[in-house]
Amino acid sequence: MGPAVRVEAPLAAVDMLWANMALHEAADPQALLGQWHQSLEVGGFLMFSCLGPDTVRELRVMYEALGWPPAGHELTDMHDWGDMLVQTGFAEPVMDMERITLTYETPERLLQELRELGRNFHPLRFAALRGRAWKARLLQVLAQQLPRQADGRLALTFEIIYGHALKAQPRVKVSPLSAVSVTDMRAMLQGSRGI
Secondary structure, eight states: OOOOOOOOOOSSOEEEEEEESOGGGOSSHHHHHHHHHHHEEEEEEEEEEEEOTTTTHHHHHHHHHHTOOOSSOOOOOHHHHHHHHHHHTEEEEEEEEEEEEEEESSHHHHHHHHHHHOOOOOTTSOOSOOOHHHHHHHHHHHHHHSOBOTTSOEEEEEEEEEEEEEEOOOOOOOOSSOOOOHHHHHHHHHHHHTO
């Protein structure tokens, strides 16, 4: 399927990071959010999009009804992404989503696009290669069981999640004895002056 998601940290911190359709393919999304957080300047802006749990729901229902292993890994809900952003140190996360319907002229074209979009991380996925007979059966089932638009095209739902957040000023944890580095102190002082 698609290539592994690899994020190279920039040489210097950046003011804005835009990540389109990468987060749902990360094996460890919390670690990827942490990399993004480290890559941003304080006050930097993160924007991202990813697939949500209603993506290809028609295909998931069909696979389950046939007793096949899951068609894809479970995708994260937008509220959970918001919680993960806060846990990572981002501030003021804003999340939104929309469902769109993509249509396909043939089952072959539908499968081609799904292969181009990513891969199945589900731990119960079929672990070996499938044969020609299985693929022929899959194409037949797709043609017969997937919903069709009025023009006869096969339809699949995709849930797209959009999010953005800011990298917050680091907070000093207060305890009876606290240590703050000179660099962190300068950053906090400059931030309070609006510099």
